[in-house]
Amino acid sequence: MNNIGIIDDNKDQRETLKLVLSAHLEGADSSLGVIDIFPFDTKTFEEYFSWIEQNNIVFLIFDEMMHNESEGKTGPVGYRGNQLVEIIRKRFKDIPIYVITAHKGDSDLQSKFSEFEDIIGRQEFIDDGVKWVSRFIRAAQRYLAENTDELEEFQTLAKQAATGKITEEDLIKLKAIQTKLQLPHETSMGERKDWLDEYEARIKEIEKLKNKIKTQIKGE
Amino acid sequence: MARKFATIKKELDKVLATTPLEYDRMLTLTNELVKLDPHFQRFFVDAKTLIHLGRDSIKDHTTALLELVKNSYDADAKNVEIEINSKTEDLIRIADNGFGMNEDELKNNWLRIGYSEKRISKKSKLGRRKTGEKGIGRISTDRLGSNLEIRSRSKNGELVGIKLNWDDFNVEGKSISDIKVEFFHPDKISLPTFKGEKALTGTEIIITNQRQPWSSSNIDNLYQELSSLTPPFEDVVDFEISLSNDVSPRPTKKIDTSFLKAAEIEIEAYYDGKGSEIIYTYWDKYNKKEKIEKIDWRNLITKSNLTELDNISDELRCGPVTLKLYFFLREAASVKDLDFNLRSLREFLDNNAGIKIYRDRIVVKPYGFPSSQFGYDWLELADRKAQDPAGLSRAESYRVTPNQLVGGVFIQRDTNIELADSAAREGLIESEAFYDLRSLTLGSINMLESYRTKLIPEIKKHKSKGKSNESRTDKIIKALNSIEADLNEINQEIQEIEDVDDETKNRIEKNINRLGRTSIKVEKTINELLNWNRTLSGLATIGISSAVFGHETEGSITQFKGSISAALILLKKNQPDIPNAISELNKANKYSKKVAAWGAYALTRVQREKRSKKNINLKKTILNVINELKPAFQASSTEIYFKSEELVCYTFQMDIETILINLLTNAYTAANQKSGKRQVNVELKSLNKKGNSKIKGYSISVADSGLGVSKEFSHRVFEPLFSTKQKANQGSNSIGTGLGLTVVSSIIQELKGEITFDKDKDLKGACFKVWLPLEKEKK
Numbered sequence: 001m002n003n004i005g006i007i008d009d010n011k012d013q014r015e016t017l018k019l020v021l022s023a024h025l026e027g028a029d030s031s032l033g034v035i036d037i038f039p040f041d042t043k044t045f046e047e048y049f050s051w052i053e054q055n056n057i058v059f060l061i062f063d064e065m066m067h068n069e070s071e072g073k074t075g076p077v078g079y080r081g082n083q084l085v086e087i088i089r090k091r092f093k094d095i096p097i098y099v100i101t102a103h104k105g106d107s108d109l110q111s112k113f114s115e116f117e118d119i120i121g122r123q124e125f126i127d128d129g130v131k132w133v134s135r136f137i138r139a140a141q142r143y144l145a146e147n148t149d150e151l152e153e154f155q156t157l158a159k160q161a162a163t164g165k166i167t168e169e170d171l172i173k174l175k176a177i178q179t180k181l182q183l184p185h186e187t188s189m190g191e192r193k194d195w196l197d198e199y200e201a202r203i204k205e206i207e208k209l210k211n212k213i214k215t216q217i218k219g220e
Numbered sequence: 221m222a223r224k225f226a227t228i229k230k231e232l233d234k235v236l237a238t239t240p241l242e243y244d245r246m247l248t249l250t251n252e253l254v255k256l257d258p259h260f261q262r263f264f265v266d267a268k269t270l271i272h273l274g275r276d277s278i279k280d281h282t283t284a285l286l287e288l289v290k291n292s293y294d295a296d297a298k299n300v301e302i303e304i305n306s307k308t309e310d311l312i313r314i315a316d317n318g319f320g321m322n323e324d325e326l327k328n329n330w331l332r333i334g335y336s337e338k339r340i341s342k343k344s345k346l347g348r349r350k351t352g353e354k355g356i357g358r359i360s361t362d363r364l365g366s367n368l369e370i371r372s373r374s375k376n377g378e379l380v381g382i383k384l385n386w387d388d389f390n391v392e393g394k395s396i397s398d399i400k401v402e403f404f405h406p407d408k409i410s411l412p413t414f415k416g417e418k419a420l421t422g423t424e425i426i427i428t429n430q431r432q433p434w435s436s437s438n439i440d441n442l443y444q445e446l447s448s449l450t451p452p453f454e455d456v457v458d459f460e461i462s463l464s465n466d467v468s469p470r471p472t473k474k475i476d477t478s479f480l481k482a483a484e485i486e487i488e489a490y491y492d493g494k495g496s497e498i499i500y501t502y503w504d505k506y507n508k509k510e511k512i513e514k515i516d517w518r519n520l521i522t523k524s525n526l527t528e529l530d531n532i533s534d535e536l537r538c539g540p541v542t543l544k545l546y547f548f549l550r551e552a553a554s555v556k557d558l559d560f561n562l563r564s565l566r567e568f569l570d571n572n573a574g575i576k577i578y579r580d581r582i583v584v585k586p587y588g589f590p591s592s593q594f595g596y597d598w599l600e601l602a603d604r605k606a607q608d609p610a611g612l613s614r615a616e617s618y619r620v621t622p623n624q625l626v627g628g629v630f631i632q633r634d635t636n637i638e639l640a641d642s643a644a645r646e647g648l649i650e651s652e653a654f655y656d657l658r659s660l661t662l663g664s665i666n667m668l669e670s671y672r673t674k675l676i677p678e679i680k681k682h683k684s685k686g687k688s689n690e691s692r693t694d695k696i697i698k699a700l701n702s703i704e705a706d707l708n709e710i711n712q713e714i715q716e717i718e719d720v721d722d723e724t725k726n727r728i729e730k731n732i733n734r735l736g737r738t739s740i741k742v743e744k745t746i747n748e749l750l751n752w753n754r755t756l757s758g759l760a761t762i763g764i765s766s767a768v769f770g771h772e773t774e775g776s777i778t779q780f781k782g783s784i785s786a787a788l789i790l791l792k793k794n795q796p797d798i799p800n801a802i803s804e805l806n807k808a809n810k811y812s813k814k815v816a817a818w819g820a821y822a823l824t825r826v827q828r829e830k831r832s833k834k835n836i837n838l839k840k841t842i843l844n845v846i847n848e849l850k851p852a853f854q855a856s857s858t859e860i861y862f863k864s865e866e867l868v869c870y871t872f873q874m875d876i877e878t879i880l881i882n883l884l885t886n887a888y889t890a891a892n893q894k895s896g897k898r899q900v901n902v903e904l905k906s907l908n909k910k911g912n913s914k915i916k917g918y919s920i921s922v923a924d925s926g927l928g929v930s931k932e933f934s935h936r937v938f939e940p941l942f943s944t945k946q947k948a949n950q951g952s953n954s955i956g957t958g959l960g961l962t963v964v965s966s967i968i969q970e971l972k973g974e975i976t977f978d979k980d981k982d983l984k985g986a987c988f989k990v991w992l993p994l995e996k997e998k999k
Contacts, residue, residue: 012807013779016786019800023789041895065771068892070857078895102778103771122778126785 006036008063024133059140064101082112096139267389274359284360292316299412304465312427317419320374362386365427372423436468479568483546493540506678524666538657539636545627575627700739769852776814783808830874839864858898870997882960883922890926923980923987
């Protein structure tokens, strides 16, 4: 199941948004689910990447002032929505990210306008929730469709590369998809084949060496 | 040619045989004869050349006179008398008590243009490094007047003199040797005395038929340049100059070096001529302790933004230099406990401000004579200040004002060979060595500026020491009462005088009574204004705190609406989600209370009863404010702790609340700048002020876990409109008004208290501590 992820330090706010979103999604017959989290108290932000991947997050909603509150023993985290967006964008270039905030006019936030799909005032969302949710659904579907097609193509090409049947042209295409989807290049099948060839050659050399030593020992 | 030679020789023999000898004829014939030398020819100098040489070398009559004074200095004179009379008579007289000249010296040295004994013997008997070397200073007399008479007596006691008219040289076609200079034995010579002793040797120069009249400003200029001839930094006891004139008479005054004691900062830079190290010694009147530091030449230049690193030489090309800089404040505090008044100090600064170059203790013109007629600001200090007119508080761009600086760059002719005189006898050749010297001077000024900005806390402390604890209002009221009392006394005296008629007495009494009533009205008005000011401060505080805590309220309102809306959506579903709807309604209720609490906080801030002075329970007052702001603090995960003693004070509740809210607002912002644990500690305790008399009081301290007050801004925090909130890492650009601490400090001043701040030992952020006197109600 694909999900919309909400990141907000205010529990009340976060849960209300989740309820409203879920209700609207249900009203729109969408299969999207909603997951909410308190911001990760992190320095590397790696937690966000695995959270997005593991929970099939296809759409993100941030609070801007997510740096203030604490929950249990976690937080306050010290970073704001406009700072987190830059980090998420490094890995997930096309994922739709919206901000729902009571501080729409904040200059730091506005300076990062291009990083977000849109910046929505909390009041605007309360007043026009249905309209916004329809947009969310469309954005999530677009992202999903684009990524699904490319993932399928990636799988096909990867299989060809693994069996050594990939053409030079397809290998270039595979690398392009890898770059676009932010998939690590170390798994490149072409490169892996080269590496395996080299590995096998080394083993053969060691084998030869072993035989040579054996012969010498026997000779003595 | 042989026949011509024979003819001239014959004629010359004839002339040599005549009595008295025809010198002019003999010279002409000799010259003619010399021209017949078949192997060598010689130059002849046109008489006019001498005039050109003098006029081209000497810029104006002030420079010409200075040249003559320098000659006196080189002659080991201890006293030089200058007399300039333009109005009552036509005379310039320069007399010194130097070693004088004998007949031989006058004939062979003085009359030999270009000859300088100074090249042969560089130091005088008194050990003075002789100033001129070109041997043309004497021609400067032509610049002053056409008729010159020199009288001189050397140690052999013989009086010798010469007379000449420079205009005789100013004719076409005459050779220099054709012009006659009269040699004579004067009857008398008038030489200056030194410390009451009559001079035995010396030289007197008398110039008449002056080239141009002296104006009052010429005299002022000359006076200034003569005053600066020797450095004011050291008491030059063995060289005095007195100037009298009939143009702008003024008492001759010796420069008093004691003015230097009034300097706020003194800096000495020393470069030994090798390597790249410059040694700086600092002294200031607050710490009274020398500070020595070594700075690399390249560092100095890059630090001062003088040039690109690539353009800096590895070492200074100007040779060894000592530089002294004195920085003065032109204010009354500078002359406190000194023997002179502010007026004299200002006069000293007006005459001596600027950084001059002294070579072998004699000033090199025109450097550092910014106010003089022909001087110029060689360091462009005025332009520099005009570009950055900021005061000391703006530490990063602070520039000294040129009229606050007195300084000298000390070089020597023998060790700073690269710093040679320019041909025009005004200034040095602008070589690389000169530019290095200039950069060193500018860099040193920069060092002075940065040293002064580091002294800001001391300067402030010193300034505040002089301030009385009395509020401005008290002072005005006190002054009014004192005037009233004086007037009543005067009135009583007038009423007792019989000569004054009744009508006048009545009028005086009526007016004094009216004044008394007016002073009561003034006092009332001041109190009303203060009350008004109190209300405005309270309102400003609401504004400031709204800007900071406002988003919390805004967030509460939005959440309230959001929860109501969510409840409606949940209830309108095909299968209503009643449990979640109830939960949302509970949330709405919770947030509506928060909004109401903020409203109550704003409404109660300026209540009338808080504006009147009465006994208030300080602990309760502070606790109430903390409780009102607590939700906002908690919303940002900031814990707020309060520790208190039970204290009652007769004061204005609104003042205490305003102080506290502003400090808490700042603490909140500061704590929010850091992630992790956020905390604010408030403490109220009794604290008596130590000093001459113990004053009962109490302190309110507010400490936070923020980043603390940066040293860079520590001197500016009480400045109106200064705010660091706009630089907060996590904040938006508009939350700081820069009014909070200004409001706080003005209230504290009115309440005769004090405010200080430091780093909090426990929370590591800032801790603002307010001390206020514990007033009791007078019964």
